Amino acid sequence: MTAVPGTQQPLTDLEDFRREVRAFLAANLSPALAERVKAGFYLDKPELDRWQRALHARGWAGTNWPPEHGGPGWTPMQKYVFEDECAQAGAPILIMMGLNQVAALLMAAGTEDQKRRHLPRILDGSDLWCQGLSEPNSGSDLASLKCPAWREGDEYVVDGSKIWTTAAHWANWCFLLVRTSSDGPKQEGITILLLDMKTPGITIRPIIGLDGMHSLNQLFLDKVRIPVSCRVGEEGRGWPLMKYFLGHERISAAGIWKCKAHFARLTKIARETRRDGRPLIENPRFRDRMAWLEIRMRALEVILLSIIGDSAKAKGAEGALLKLRGTELQQEMLAMMSEACGPYAVPFHPEVLRSGWTGEHVGPEFAATATPFYLFWRKSTISGGSSEIMRNVIAQNLYP
Amino acid sequence: MTGLDLRVELSPEQRMLQDAAARYLEKAYGFQERQAIVAAGSDGDAGKWRDFAQMGWLGLPLPESDGGNGGSALDLFLLAQAFGKALAVEPYLSTVVLGAMTVAAAGNAAQRARILPGVIAGRTRLAFGCTEPESGYALLDVQTRARASGDGFVLTGDKSVVLGAASADHLLISARTAGARDSRLGISLFLVDRTAPGVTLRPYGTIDGRRAAEVKLQEVRVGRDALLGELHGAAARIEHAQALGIVTLLGEAVGCLEGALACTVEYHRNRHQFGKPLSSFQALRHRVADLYVAKEETRALCLLAAHAHAAGEPGAAQALAGAKAWVGQAGRHAAEEAVQLHGAIAITDEYVVGHYLKRIIAIDRLFGDTGTALDRYIELGRAADA
Numbered sequence: 001m002t003a004v005p006g007t008q009q010p011l012t013d014l015e016d017f018r019r020e021v022r023a024f025l026a027a028n029l030s031p032a033l034a035e036r037v038k039a040g041f042y043l044d045k046p047e048l049d050r051w052q053r054a055l056h057a058r059g060w061a062g063t064n065w066p067p068e069h070g071g072p073g074w075t076p077m078q079k080y081v082f083e084d085e086c087a088q089a090g091a092p093i094l095i096m097m098g099l100n101q102v103a104a105l106l107m108a109a110g111t112e113d114q115k116r117r118h119l120p121r122i123l124d125g126s127d128l129w130c131q132g133l134s135e136p137n138s139g140s141d142l143a144s145l146k147c148p149a150w151r152e153g154d155e156y157v158v159d160g161s162k163i164w165t166t167a168a169h170w171a172n173w174c175f176l177l178v179r180t181s182s183d184g185p186k187q188e189g190i191t192i193l194l195l196d197m198k199t200p201g202i203t204i205r206p207i208i209g210l211d212g213m214h215s216l217n218q219l220f221l222d223k224v225r226i227p228v229s230c231r232v233g234e235e236g237r238g239w240p241l242m243k244y245f246l247g248h249e250r251i252s253a254a255g256i257w258k259c260k261a262h263f264a265r266l267t268k269i270a271r272e273t274r275r276d277g278r279p280l281i282e283n284p285r286f287r288d289r290m291a292w293l294e295i296r297m298r299a300l301e302v303i304l305l306s307i308i309g310d311s312a313k314a315k316g317a318e319g320a321l322l323k324l325r326g327t328e329l330q331q332e333m334l335a336m337m338s339e340a341c342g343p344y345a346v347p348f349h350p351e352v353l354r355s356g357w358t359g360e361h362v363g364p365e366f367a368a369t370a371t372p373f374y375l376f377w378r379k380s381t382i383s384g385g386s387s388e389i390m391r392n393v394i395a396q397n398l399y400p
Numbered sequence: 401m402t403g404l405d406l407r408v409e410l411s412p413e414q415r416m417l418q419d420a421a422a423r424y425l426e427k428a429y430g431f432q433e434r435q436a437i438v439a440a441g442s443d444g445d446a447g448k449w450r451d452f453a454q455m456g457w458l459g460l461p462l463p464e465s466d467g468g469n470g471g472s473a474l475d476l477f478l479l480a481q482a483f484g485k486a487l488a489v490e491p492y493l494s495t496v497v498l499g500a501m502t503v504a505a506a507g508n509a510a511q512r513a514r515i516l517p518g519v520i521a522g523r524t525r526l527a528f529g530c531t532e533p534e535s536g537y538a539l540l541d542v543q544t545r546a547r548a549s550g551d552g553f554v555l556t557g558d559k560s561v562v563l564g565a566a567s568a569d570h571l572l573i574s575a576r577t578a579g580a581r582d583s584r585l586g587i588s589l590f591l592v593d594r595t596a597p598g599v600t601l602r603p604y605g606t607i608d609g610r611r612a613a614e615v616k617l618q619e620v621r622v623g624r625d626a627l628l629g630e631l632h633g634a635a636a637r638i639e640h641a642q643a644l645g646i647v648t649l650l651g652e653a654v655g656c657l658e659g660a661l662a663c664t665v666e667y668h669r670n671r672h673q674f675g676k677p678l679s680s681f682q683a684l685r686h687r688v689a690d691l692y693v694a695k696e697e698t699r700a701l702c703l704l705a706a707h708a709h710a711a712g713e714p715g716a717a718q719a720l721a722g723a724k725a726w727v728g729q730a731g732r733h734a735a736e737e738a739v740q741l742h743g744a745i746a747i748t749d750e751y752v753v754g755h756y757l758k759r760i761i762a763i764d765r766l767f768g769d770t771g772t773a774l775d776r777y778i779e780l781g782r783a784a785d786a
């Protein structure tokens with residue numbers, strides 16, 4: 001019997017699992033919602049919350065979580081199958097910062113009290129978390145962050161700014177990196193704080209993206225007081241902890257499953273769109289580019305499967321490679337969807353992207369989202385470790 | 401591209417035009433001001449449009465006999481280049497290049513006298529409705545129909561992505577008066593009042609901060625004097641308008657890449673990460689160097705095409721197609737690089753570089769994208785060899 005790579009688990013079990021996931025998706029995901037997700041429409045918070053509740057009810061909300069904290073305890077291959085099926089089906093893409101990064105960090109380094117307070121509410125979707133890491137002058141060089149915080153009695157006082165904070169306007173908690181000391185190397189003196197977004201002194205400035213939508217924010221923290229009990233790890237020792245959990249996002253950011261879902265959609269669009277008197281998919285130039293994308297995607301999937309479950313490799317050159325190429329492939333697919341719109345790539349009405357819009361769109365249905373989607377997702381080679389930083393990681397592995 | 405004159409030199413007057421345009425736009429059309437104009441949503445700024453009239457730009461390419469400046473396609477290209485760098489959103493392409501130039505070329509004396517002085521003075525705006533929901537990039541694929549009726553015509557059909565339609569006084573509408581859906585013969589052009597009974601617009605903004613609309617014509621009655629040029633014979637007029645439109649877009653594309661390069665160089669000089677300016681990282685310096693190379697190649701190809709078109713050289717159409725294909729591919733790649741090299745700030749509406757990418761994408765999707773232009777380039781090359 002063939003086994004799942006790196007395990008004794010037989011493949012047939014995995015196929016059973018895949019069927020189970022499919023049955024869940026069929027029962028819980030409405031086709032209309034799936035269609036909107038695949039087309040890149042924005043979902044509003046209640047829609048995302050509903051989906052998380054459905055996952056939670058099935059015990060599948062924290063895909064990475066161990067059973068003792070209420071996770072399903074899946075093998076890496078099961079997680080992979082789950083993500084793959086969700087993407088193909090058009091399941092809503094949750095804001096994962098709480099479920100993935102914050103939860104991993106709390107499980108590893110949080111106090112018992114912090115775990116008890118936060119983990120269940122992350123899992124069931126009661127709390128949405130944002131990440132206050134980047135600052136106006138600290139992006140790729142995150143360790144240079146300056147946001148000052150000092151201790152006054154049982155509290156830290158934070159007085160600075162954070163930027164590019166995704167979903168801060170929805171979040172009720174923020175995972176915050178601050179500087180509590182400027183002595184010594186920049187990696188020292190960084191402290192991790194958990195910030196309740198209801199705390200006085202927080203101002204959120206919306207930042208509108210190239211797609212005309214609001215997901216990014218700048219946070220201004222004006223003498224915001226955070227109890228010392230909301231510190232994770234020791235004061236000034238936040239950076240090593242961060243390093244531990246930052247690499248985790250790479251493989252998911254690579255999103256091979258996202259590539260596959262985009263490719264399926266691109267194929268459908270290329271079949272249905274006529275250009276110069278024939279379906280686009282029969283245009284040799286377009287067809288060749290699609291074939292290359294499919295071939296390159298296959299290479300990535302093989303590499304991903306070969307390192308799955310190997311967290312050292314996931315954080316090393318292989319993980320960096322997957323992030324680098326996976327995001328590039330996604331971007332090219334989105335570019336081709338925009339191309340398929342022809343002149344209908346030019347109209348731009350962001351109101352269409354919002355939930356609840358019921359007007360009539362202009363041009364073919366996919367054109368309403370294709371170009372804004374393409375534009376905004378230029379971000380995938382920037383956020384979560386830019387392509388340049390990924391190349392640095394690879395080079396550092398080659399020249400240790 | 402045999403037989404093209406590859407030595408393109410600008411005249412002193414052309415250099416003056418470049419300088420004047422650059423000076424005015426740098427002063428009056430900063431990015432913040434541009435964003436405010438876009439936000440106002442009224443298809444460009446009325447004050448700027450008046451300035452354009454005063455500078456003589458609204459009549460720049462129009463014949464002197466119609467009150468214009470008699471400028472060449474190359475002059476037009478140079479002005480567009482400045483517009484591109486400033487990301488100006490006024491409906492110059494639709495009113496002057498596609499609209500007024502077609503009226504000047506195809507219109508009779510009465511039509512020219514009725515329309516052109518108003519355009520030149522900045523009072524009258526035009527839009528060019530020649531794409532249809534199903535035509536893609538094939539402007540001679542016309543399903544809108546015009547049937548003769550009494551002393552005039554009755555028009556029915558749909559026009560798509562008509563730039564500047566909602567702010568236009570008159571629409572130039574292509575309609576089939578004879579022949580099959582895609583036949584060259586049997587297309588006619590009509591001047592239709594935007595407010596005529598039976599004309600309905602669905603206006604919207606565009607990705608590059610302009611305005612356009614879907615135009616529906618339902619039994620729209622026009623007089624005989626609305627026919628622009630020969631009955632059944634508008635195909636060549638439409639193609640000529642398209643060629644001049646492409647010249648303009650190529651100028652803008654060059655301006656966009658100049659702008660994208662300039663802001664990247666500037667940003668990398670000032671932005672520090674890891675204790676050093678980004679401009680000190682060799683990996684990034686090389687990418688910016690490539691951006692410069694792409695900008696120069698684009699400028700060379702586009703300038704050559706505009707020059708060849710202005711000179712009426714036989715290879716001009718192929719040169720235009722080649723440059724258009726290049727802009728859609730290498731131009732897009734360069735603009736994407738400029739975005740990447742900025743980081744997160746480039747993904748926002750608040751900063752300029754993403755808007756260059758948006759304009760480059762829109763330019764690619766007007767009058768034939770890379771693939772369509774490349775097909776045409778190859779086809780014209782074959783025809784020239786035969």
Ligand SMILES: Cc1cc2nc3c(=O)[nH]c(=O)nc-3n(C[C@H](O)[C@H](O)[C@H](O)COP(=O)(O)OP(=O)(O)OC[C@H]3O[C@@H](n4cnc5c(N)ncnc54)[C@H](O)[C@@H]3O)c2cc1C
Nearest residue numbers: 133134139140164165166379383386388740741742743744
């Ligand atoms: C859509 C989006 C969502 C985001 N969400 C969040 C969030 O929720 N929370 C949060 O904290 N942050 C978030 N970020 C910020 C993200 O983490 C940063 O964009 C990223 O760290 C890069 O930093 P920067 O944008 O400041 O670019 P910079 O670091 O200024 O880099 C600019 C350019 O220089 C390159 N570069 C930098 N250093 C080097 C080097 N040493 N060698 C070679 N090239 C280099 C970069 O790759 C990039 O091309 C988000 C960003 C985006 C675009």
